[in-house]
Amino acid sequence: MFDVSQLRFGSVTDADLPRIKALEAASYPADEAASEERLEFRLRAAPQWFRKAEWVSDEPGVAPRLIGYVVGTQSAGELTEASMASHDPIGDLLCVHSVVVDATFRRQGVASMMLIDYIAYIRSISYSSTVQKVVLIAKADKCALYEKCGFTFVRESPVVHGVDRWNELELRI
16 A cells, blocks of 8 residues: 555646556556547647646655546536537536546545545636536446545436446536
């Protein structure tokens, strides 16, 4: 187990993309993982909604290690396949696409800490944002994680992404 005080949260940069692409591919089945082009689009179109978690070692000379990320884009109206594929910088809805944690650091509270940071970050810039609600889709076994972080179940999602069914959850800002 690692010391949670060694986690740092911040904005994603171009230099982080290779690691993020690898984490995405390792974390989702091929029919669910975002393509390299999708990840690059999200960073270019909505960099303010792309946040990372880094583990910072106590040992001198050990570089910080990117161990997770949360990414979203804005849209207007409801969560749909089309709204998740684009970005509307004045949209009232923030669609979270991925909450990913390196396998080595899973089941240690990292995803919860990333979400808490992400929500606090959203609220800290809400005065300059049109975002009113954060939405995401999750498989049934992940809903408890999101509910623990303040999201509420809305419905079984009409969005089809891969072969499994998804649930829609939301958090009002």
